[in-house]
Amino acid sequence: MGRINIIGAGLSGLSAALTLAEAGIGSRLISLQRSERSQSVLAEGGINAALDTMGENDTAAEHFADTMKGGVYLADPNAVDGLTRNAPAVVTRMAQLGVPFNRTSQNGIMQRSFGGQKKKRTAYAKSSTGKMLMTALIDEVRRYEVTGLIQRYPHHEFIRLLTDGGRCTGVRIRDTGTGLCADLDGAVIAASGGMNGMFPGRTTGTTMNGGDVTAGLFAQGVLLGNPEMMQYHPTTIGIPGKRCLISEAARGEGGRLYIMKNSGERSYFMEEKYPELGNLMPRDVVAREMFFVRRSGDTEGEVMLDMTALPEDTWKNRLSDLREEIIRYLGTDPKKSPIPVHEGIHYFMGGIDVNERHCTNIPGLYAGGECCSQYHGANRLGGNSLLGAIYGGKTAAQTAAAAFTDCPDREPIFTEMTDPLLEEARADFSERLAVILSGGLGIVRSEKTLTDAVSAAKAMDLANEREKNRLALGLAMLIGALERRESRGAHYREDYPEASEDYRKTTVAQNCGGEIRISFRDIPERRTDREDNA
Amino acid sequence: MKITLDITRRESPDAEPYILSAAFETVTGSETAAYALTSLNADPERRDVNGKPFPPIRWESSCLQKKCGACAMVICGKPMLACDARLEAVARGGRVTLEPLKKFPVIADLAVDREPMFAALAEMKQWLEEHGEVRPKETDRAFDASKCLQCGCCLEVCPNFCTGSAFYGTAAAVPASRLMAVTNDAERAALYRKHVYNGCGKSLACRNICPAGIDIDSLLVNSNAAAVWKRRRKGGNPWTL
Ligand SMILES: Cc1cc2nc3c(=O)[nH]c(=O)nc-3n(C[C@H](O)[C@H](O)[C@H](O)COP(=O)(O)OP(=O)(O)OC[C@H]3O[C@@H](n4cnc5c(N)ncnc54)[C@H](O)[C@@H]3O)c2cc1C
Ligand code: SF4
Ligand code: SF4
Ligand code: FES
Numbered sequence: 211m212g213r214i215n216i217i218g219a220g221l222s223g224l225s226a227a228l229t230l231a232e233a234g235i236g237s238r239l240i241s242l243q244r245s246e247r248s249q250s251v252l253a254e255g256g257i258n259a260a261l262d263t264m265g266e267n268d269t270a271a272e273h274f275a276d277t278m279k280g281g282v283y284l285a286d287p288n289a290v291d292g293l294t295r296n297a298p299a300v301v302t303r304m305a306q307l308g309v310p311f312n313r314t315s316q317n318g319i320m321q322r323s324f325g326g327q328k329k330k331r332t333a334y335a336k337s338s339t340g341k342m343l344m345t346a347l348i349d350e351v352r353r354y355e356v357t358g359l360i361q362r363y364p365h366h367e368f369i370r371l372l373t374d375g376g377r378c379t380g381v382r383i384r385d386t387g388t389g390l391c392a393d394l395d396g397a398v399i400a401a402s403g404g405m406n407g408m409f410p411g412r413t414t415g416t417t418m419n420g421g422d423v424t425a426g427l428f429a430q431g432v433l434l435g436n437p438e439m440m441q442y443h444p445t446t447i448g449i450p451g452k453r454c455l456i457s458e459a460a461r462g463e464g465g466r467l468y469i470m471k472n473s474g475e476r477s478y479f480m481e482e483k484y485p486e487l488g489n490l491m492p493r494d495v496v497a498r499e500m501f502f503v504r505r506s507g508d509t510e511g512e513v514m515l516d517m518t519a520l521p522e523d524t525w526k527n528r529l530s531d532l533r534e535e536i537i538r539y540l541g542t543d544p545k546k547s548p549i550p551v552h553e554g555i556h557y558f559m560g561g562i563d564v565n566e567r568h569c570t571n572i573p574g575l576y577a578g579g580e581c582c583s584q585y586h587g588a589n590r591l592g593g594n595s596l597l598g599a600i601y602g603g604k605t606a607a608q609t610a611a612a613a614f615t616d617c618p619d620r621e622p623i624f625t626e627m628t629d630p631l632l633e634e635a636r637a638d639f640s641e642r643l644a645v646i647l648s649g650g651l652g653i654v655r656s657e658k659t660l661t662d663a664v665s666a667a668k669a670m671d672l673a674n675e676r677e678k679n680r681l682a683l684g685l686a687m688l689i690g691a692l693e694r695r696e697s698r699g700a701h702y703r704e705d706y707p708e709a710s711e712d713y714r715k716t717t718v719a720q721n722c723g724g725e726i727r728i729s730f731r732d733i734p735e736r737r738t739d740r741e742d743n744a
Numbered sequence: 745m746k747i748t749l750d751i752t753r754r755e756s757p758d759a760e761p762y763i764l765s766a767a768f769e770t771v772t773g774s775e776t777a778a779y780a781l782t783s784l785n786a787d788p789e790r791r792d793v794n795g796k797p798f799p800p801i802r803w804e805s806s807c808l809q810k811k812c813g814a815c816a817m818v819i820c821g822k823p824m825l826a827c828d829a830r831l832e833a834v835a836r837g838g839r840v841t842l843e844p845l846k847k848f849p850v851i852a853d854l855a856v857d858r859e860p861m862f863a864a865l866a867e868m869k870q871w872l873e874e875h876g877e878v879r880p881k882e883t884d885r886a887f888d889a890s891k892c893l894q895c896g897c898c899l900e901v902c903p904n905f906c907t908g909s910a911f912y913g914t915a916a917a918v919p920a921s922r923l924m925a926v927t928n929d930a931e932r933a934a935l936y937r938k939h940v941y942n943g944c945g946k947s948l949a950c951r952n953i954c955p956a957g958i959d960i961d962s963l964l965v966n967s968n969a970a971a972v973w974k975r976r977r978k979g980g981n982p983w984t985l
Contacts, residue, residue: 244862246894247806247814306875308926310886317880335887341811345890345922353871364859387851416806417782450772450779451808451827534957535809539774637786 211236212617213361214610215381215394217368217423218401220248221340221596222579224347225603226399226610231354233611236619238394240363240383242418245348249403249416249580250599253340254457254532256322256332257304257600258593259297263318264330270295273331277594280326280492281559281587282699283714284436287736289566293585293594293601300600301333307346311335312528322528323462324592326492332593337457337531340596347600368423369631371398371430371575378574384632390624391632397614399606400427400570400577404558408684409644410637413555414446414455424561424581425679426631428686433571434719435563435583437683438690441590441700442653444496445515446554449539453554456515457532458592460544461489463524465517467500467551469509479503494589494700497553501653512550520545553653557595559586559700560690563718566734568606576610578602583716588699630675639677642670643684650688656704660692678724685726686719693717693728745770745838747831748793749780751801752843753853764801765793770831777834777842778805778815778827781854803854810955813893816900817854818843823900825955847899847907858896864912868935870919876926886925889963891956892918898950898960904943911943914950914960921967933971941972 214230216223219241230237241248262268273294278285305311305319311333312320324332335342354360365386372380372393380395400423406413407420428434444467445456461467467489468476479499481488489496500513517529525533525545536544562577564570564584570577578584579599586594650663667685672678694717696710697703715730751764768780784790785800792798805815808827815826820834820841831840848856878886898914899905905913917940923932950960 243804243806243814244858244894247804247812249807252807252809252811305877308872308876308878308886308890308922310878310883310890310925313880313883335890338887338891342887342890345892345919349871349919349923352866356866356869364862387857416812417808418806449809450775451782454809636788638788641786 212396212614212619213238214397214399214607214614215240216399216401217241217381218248218403218579218581219245219362219364220250220401220403220579221343221347221599222603223399223401224344224351225600226401226578226607227360228347228351228354229604229607230611231351231359234359235611235614236359236361238361238363239351240366240368240381242365242367242386244364245344247416247418248344249406249419250596251341251344252415252455253596254337254455255324255459255462256334256339256593257301257343257596258324258327258331258591259301259333259597260294260331261298261301261319261321261333263314264321266329268329268331270297272329273297276327277585277591278587280589280591281585282589282709284587284698284716284733285585286566286734288734289584291736292566292605293598296601297597300597304343304346304600307350309335309342309346322459323490325458325461325490325496326487326591332462334459336527337459337529343596343600368402368426369629370426371572373430373572376572378572382627382629385624388624391627391629392622392624394622395620397574397576397610399603399610400562400575400581401579401603401606402581404580405561405683407640408647408680408687409555410640411452412644412648414443414453415556417452421680421683422676425676425683427562427575428683428719428721429679431572431721432575433563434561434686436560436588436690436717437686437719438651438694438717439559439583439588439700440555440651441493441557441559442497442553443556444493444500444553445551446556447536447540447549447551454535454539455554455556456536456549456551458493459529460515460517460532463528464520465489465515467496467513467515468548469503469513470511472508472510477503477509492589492591493556494702497653498702500553512552514548515544515551516548517544518546518548557590559583559588559590560687560717563716567609568602569609574613576606578606588701633674633676635676635680636673639670639673640680643667643680647684647687651691654702654704655691657692660688664688664692682721682724682726686721689726689728690717690719745773745832747780747835748839750839750841751854752841753801754850756852757850764798766790766798767793768831773830773832775831776827777819777829777831777840778808780831781805781826801854802852811893813895813955816845816895816897816955818845818900823897823953825895825897828955845896845900847905848896849907858894860907861894861896861899861915864916864939865919868912868916868920868939869931870916870923872923872926873929873931874927878925882925885963885966886922888958889918889922889925891958893956895955897953897955901949901953903947903949904945909943910939912939914964916940917967918958918960918963921963924967924970928970936967936971941968
């Protein structure tokens with residue numbers, strides 16, 4: 211029996227495997243680590259769907275409108291339409307798999323406010339939504355592992371795509387225990403998560419999403435979309451080795467940001483400047499305002515998050531895990547005193563370029579979840595990426611299933627192989643590259659900081675293929691940001707502070723043997739007939 | 745503070761183990777064993793206490809914040825998550841020992857093969873045979889049980905668990921109680937009795953070990969009540985019988 215290869219076993223990989231299994235198609239679920247270790251388990255705040263359980267007459271149309279607006283109209287409207295329309299079914303399905311969502315008094319799924327959305331639309335399970343979704347999906351996938359329809363390859367690493375005449379025909383993987391490699395036949399779905407490893411120690415996600423899958427695919431001719439778009443989460447705290455997220459739920463439940471004025475008074479800068487949404491403005495706005503108030507001459511110290519006025523019930527029932535975490539890492543009880551917060555890299559809106567059906571430019575290669583650029587445009591709304599991972603994995607699998615022709619499958623044979631891509635990038639190389647990238651791709655960018663970063667990156671010495679590929683990926687991010695001479699969503703250019711209609715386009719990056727080519731592609735028009743996705 | 749790490753190393757599953765001692769200097773006091781391992785591996789100039797260079801240490805990690813279970817190992821004699829082990833808090837006389845979990849085959853150094861734990865879940869048919877929502881009053885139990893990291897710390901301390909036996913321990917019992925919060929059919933109860941209840945000595949050595957903070961006692965009491973005592977939960981604590 212032929213199989214489809216899925217790289218990554220987080221929420222999107224599991225969703226893809228399950229979709230294929232339910233259609234009777236076999237898959238191999240390949241991941242560096244077991245699903246329990248993937249970044250998806252870290253998600254706290256929740257998952258969006260217009261379930262309308264809070265008596266606010268919420269609709270998928272409003273979810274669509276908020277998502278498009280949050281992404282500053284850079285996302286594919288047809289893809290977002292599919293996402294938001296199918297969201298209630300996604301969340302209801304997860305509840306049917308036993309996810310212990312918080313409940314309303316009428317036993318509906320409880321929904322909370324999240325940034326950039328005017329209605330309570332975010333379903334959650336205390337502050338461990340990602341973990342709860344993952345536990346349920348892992349169990350459901352296990353049902354098909356036992357029948358052999360899904361074959362797990364945990365502790366296996368992606369090495370390269372196998373291609374023939376421009377088509378993807380399979381994937382080479384390495385067993386990280388034995389070091390042996392195998393070439394697997396079949397179409398490939400990339401579900402390998404965000405590019406945290408390009409910024410070691412500087413992101414809220416797992417250190418194990420190294421970025422090598424995206425970098426490797428880019429080097430093999432896969433196009434990237436909006437590589438410059440990455441989200442800084444406004445509220446993170448530094449812990450050894452990484453940044454730890456303070457979920458947006460902290461503000462959704464009533465937490466307030468302030469900074470001390472030199473005069474000794476508190477300035478609740480978000481509430482003062484944005485009376486309607488206040489502390490719940492989209493993340494890019496909050497992060498940038500934090501940057502500016504800190505830089506301003508009449509303030510001092512860090513931005514503080516004040517949660518001391520939250521009621522007892524909220525701490526007990528909705529934010530208990532968050533409170534424990536803050537006490538552990540900072541030694542401060544957020545119920546009693548405000549805590550200092552700082553921006554940290556949190557999400558990659560850009561990545562592998564896919565169309566509405568999650569096809570890449572290489573036939574036979576699909577992508578879903580955070581590794582691909584879809585749904586979130588220039589900025590992602592909190593709660594939309596868990597949704598995007600489940601729905602995107604599913605859509606990628608449906609598309610792959612439609613193109614699937616069963617043919618006898620060769621059993622993978624693991625052998626000693628020589629491949630220049632087996633050698634890993636040096637840790638100090640990745641660190642030096644991260645310093646350069648952080649210099650160019652901060653919350654506030656400019657021609658000068660970006661050109662400086664490009665020159666510094668180009669001057670780096672390379673020890674192997676993977677370093678070359680990582681450098682090319684870093685350059686795509688930098689040059690994408692340089693060429694986008696406007697400000698939009700998470701991409702803010704001090705020298706071009708306004709959005710420009712000329713740039714309401716997808717940045718497309720191509721890697722021509724290390725040389726980066728950037729072009730801009732029109733965003734598709736929204737179709738009016740939507741039967742295909744109903 | 746200067747900490748000496750005594751790390752049990754092995755190049756491969758069959759190689760002889762040896763101890764590598766390396767110094768690590770804490771600065772803020774919040775540095776964990778995970779941080780020390782990451783820093784040592786990232787330093788191309790790393791040296792042991794005798795000034796000898798050494799190859800990177802194999803270990804597993806991912807989230808660095810106690811949420812993924814990857815980094816479980818035995819630290820100063822106790823199974824813990826390396827990212828939760830603050831060096832200054834666990835050190836004894838300025839030394840911290842790091843050993844691999846002993847209940848699983850070693851891959852290399854501190855990395856072990858925990859696949860038997862996942863194989864046990866497959867044997868336990870750890871999935872919802874019939875889909876359904878969590879019963880409203882069971883929401884907290886389902887939440888607690890769903891938190892299991894599959895780290896294996898509870899198995900490390902369990903006197904009755906060893907890989908290969910039919911007794912799967914707490915790492916299988918906790919996930920099972922998630923399913924029981926939705927339905928409780930006869931087959932599940934039978935699997936639970938076979939792979940958990942019958943083999944468990946009820947010593948509760950696993951009691952305060954869970955890094956996810958799962959209230960193992962109460963989950964086990966509940967599951968036993970459902971699977972063994974047929975819901976006569978009010979009739980006393982079966983653990984004491
Ligand atoms: C702290 C935190 C909180 C968050 N909170 C929320 C929230 O409340 N709501 C929300 O919607 N989103 C949230 N997000 C974002 C969301 O969790 C992620 O976008 C989503 O889970 C990504 O899922 P994924 O399946 O695409 O990738 P991941 O879960 O990251 O999985 C990637 C998979 O790829 C595998 N892999 C990676 N590299 C390789 C390789 N080289 N070879 C083989 N396999 C590889 C990994 O092992 C893993 O299995 C949060 C993120 C973080 C970090
Ligand atoms: S009670 Fe004792 S025998 Fe039973 S699972 Fe816990 S440690 Fe093992
Ligand atoms: S019950 Fe606790 S200690 Fe045991 S595997 Fe699960 S998380 Fe780890
Ligand atoms: S690295 Fe995830 S629990 Fe320690």
